[in-house]
Amino acid sequence: MLDANIANQLRSYLEKLQRPIELIAALDESEQADEMWTLLQEIAALSPKISLRQDAAADRRPSFSVGQPGEAARIRFSGIPMGHEFTSLVLALLQTGGHPPKADAELLATIRAIPGTFRFTTFISLSCHNCPEVVQALNLLAVVNPGISHEMVDGALFQDEIEARQIMGVPTVLLNDEHFGQGRMTLEEIVGRLDTNAQQREAERITARAPFDVLIVGGGPAGAAAAIYAARKGIRTGVVSERFGGQVLDTLAIENFISVKETDGPRLAAGLEQHVREYEVDIMNLQQAAALLPADASGLHTVRLTSGATLRSKTVIIATGARWREMNVPGEREYRGHGVAYCPHCDGPLFKGKRVAVIGGGNSGVEAAIDLAGVVAHVTLIEFEAMLRADAVLQKKLFSLPNVQVLTSALTNEVTGTGGKVDGLVYTDRPSGQKQRIDLEGVFVQIGLLPNSDWLKGTIDLSPRGEIEIDARGASSLPGVFAAGDVTTVPYKQIIIAMGEGARAALGAFDHLIRTSVT
Structure with missing residues (x-):
């Protein structure tokens, strides 16, 4: 199952295990069960800290659990986690084995403190590029909190269950056998839904922030480029977004990004965030803008979020991108996720x-x-x-x-x-x-696409299509407010064009700050 290169890489990762882990397989007579057992044997042979045994006590077969010896396992894979999900398996092994997860310390403390029992099940497809983030987030929850368990189910392998549950979109997440969510979800978003006080606490923290020189609304390619260009000018820069990466996260193959022969959306989005974090940029994720208030007497614009939080800034760059256009015909919304x-x-x-x-x-x-x-x-x-x-x-x-x-x-x-x-x-x-x-x-x-500009109606000039009208410097009709990317009137909605527009808007905002700072 594992070629020599992957096996060698996995062996080096497994050297980071700090405590023993146990793999328990529940198999049947299928060809997939044979493949699963071969994979598990190969993995167990790579580290003395990994033990392997069989136990038929499982609701779904073939499947296997990842846990610590002597304890009830809280992570299960019903299916062979190869393809996009191989990283999910590797992280489950490492984190169960004591290797610390890459998550904010405050967020981990919140996860540990969540009371109750939560049994998650995620139905995925191995070709889904959105599924691994959800699987990995829920696996991490199960590692950190003893009251949480998670099972990944490959829909292609358990087709009868997919039909019975009428699941026609992945990832689909169940909590205690009830629908919890569908589509891409981040760790922070899931924790926020489990911890009912998290949103209020985060809104209070956001509102308490000092005013920014440049506040960028949107974390896609345009927003990321604007953040880097602004931060490199040495000015106080913030980014507030629903999900960092934006629509790029939903893009699979990218073959026209100059100098990069081939990549995919999630990989590019991760690179964008990593690059932005190299600078002193305050990133506020999972936040949706609700309203923009023009500059007050102190010269500060206000962005109000749906959470109730508010942010103030001398200049604002709007890079909220676009979303899939709907047909708006009877049955479309009714059967979304069901065909x-x-x-x-x-x-x-x-x-x-x-x-x-x-x-x-x-x-x-x-x-x-x-x-x-x-x-x-x-x-x-x-x-x-x-x-x-x-x-x-x-x-x-x-x-x-x-x-x-x-x-x-x-x-x-x-x-x-x-x-x-x-x-x-x-x-x-x-x-x-x-x-x-x-x-x-x-x-x-x-x-096609629709610009995410509904929250701006009546505040700045929009085209008949709802796009923000901008000038040659990326400035909108409201002084101090700039825009970039797919939300604007700039033609040709392309990643590389959005990045250039983000850079232009940041330079335009910096120029505005220089000129307005002179009495």
Whole structure:
């Protein structure tokens, strides 16, 4: 299972174990069980601190637990954690073995103090790039707090349970067998939901902060670049964001970032945060902006957050990015997570052997259809315009696939369903005006982006599309407030363009500070 290079790297990691750990396998007669047992034997052979045995007492098989000898294990993997989840396995081994987790000391103290019993289960797919962060966060909770346990379940391996629970989006997290959350969640976000007083305490800490010279709202590529450029000027810089990395976290393959031949969104986002943290930047994560108040008599702008906290700054750079555009048709929101999805890489494996539709004929839509065609039984791509808008090379690949049908000049009217999940889609053939129905089990929406600017309406000038109007220096219509990235009127929503715009906005803000400081 492990090639020589990976085995050698893992052996060096396992030298950091400070106490013994025990792997307990619950196997069946399947081929996957044989693979799991081989993997566990190879891992156990890499460290004298790891013991391995079998025990059939488990609800799901094949599976294995990671724990300390003589104690009930609190981490379980139901499935073979390779691919994106291999790091989750390595961290579970290290942290169970006493290697300290990389988390803020205050946050770890909060986790230890959470009272009660919490039994988490996370359904994942091995191709999901959002799942590992959730798995690793919940595993860490289980290591730190004896009242918490966590089990990772590979949906592709336990397909019957996926069907029975009607899970059609990953990661899906259950707490004590009740729905807890779906999609990407950070450690801080999960802890905040378990510790009901955490949000109030954090809001008080944020409000108590001294005013900034530059406050950046948004932690994506534009916000990260703005933070670095501002901090390098030696001025007091803060970043407040819902999740550092922004929409990049939902991007899988990135092959057009100049000088980096190939990377993925989570890796790039981690690099952005690491780079920003090299400077004296105050990062306030998991915070959503609610309102912007123009500068008062003291020259300070105020940003109010949904948590009730407020932040003050001499200048503000808005880099809140954009979000997936919705179809806004009946059934879309009702069946979100139950057949309606927005990430083909994450949720595609859950539709293996099924019929699905992709809405949108741009690059994102065509790429999604190509990816899904290798997993599902059939893909119907639906485009409103008379022709696809994707790059020619992508269209050539799409039309070469035998299980893909393309419908152009088609208006999606409704997503239908029965039994709590999608069973079809209704569209209008625009040339004839006739409505048609397609029987299918999944709908992947890929129709572009909407700027995250709703909280700014009535405060600064926005375009008819809701984008912030800016000038050549990144300045908005409100003096001292700048903007950058996908939330602005700058065309071509690309990572590399957003970074450049973030740098420009930071330089514009610094120039504004210099000029307004002179009486």
